[in-house]
Amino acid sequence: MTTTTRCAACKYFRRRCSSDCIFAPYFPANNPQRFVCVHRIYGANNIGKMFEGFPEQLRGNAIECLCYEAKCRIQDPVYGCVSIISWLHREIHLAQTQLAKAQAQIALLDPGVEVAITTPR
Numbered sequence: 001m002t003t004t005t006r007c008a009a010c011k012y013f014r015r016r017c018s019s020d021c022i023f024a025p026y027f028p029a030n031n032p033q034r035f036v037c038v039h040r041i042y043g044a045n046n047i048g049k050m051f052e053g054f055p056e057q058l059r060g061n062a063i064e065c066l067c068y069e070a071k072c073r074i075q076d077p078v079y080g081c082v083s084i085i086s087w088l089h090r091e092i093h094l095a096q097t098q099l100a101k102a103q104a105q106i107a108l109l110d111p112g113v114e115v116a117i118t119t120p121r
């Protein structure tokens, strides 16, 4: 008895999964939601076209980025992953401000100590 496992993309489209299916390495059958997200945002045909443009050794990283961006876009249709980037920028700015305040307080308490004052961008 042989069992053939279709990848998530071929399962979604209800077609046979060939041995050279470009989706099979990146969309395993046990995680269909991963393909559904990417297909919903980019479309399977566009993903296939993008794959052909990437060198094979970079396809894994590229599909990880596409999956992450698609997931973010579904969660936040207006900003997508930009909302996370903006939040992280605010967090960095807040941390830099707190660091500058702490360094200024240290400099006031002990003027003999040289503190490299950093300023937030």
Ligand SMILES: [Zn+2]
Pocket: 006, 007, 008, 009, 010, 011, 016, 017, 018, 021, 022, 023, 024
């Ligand atoms: Zn397949």
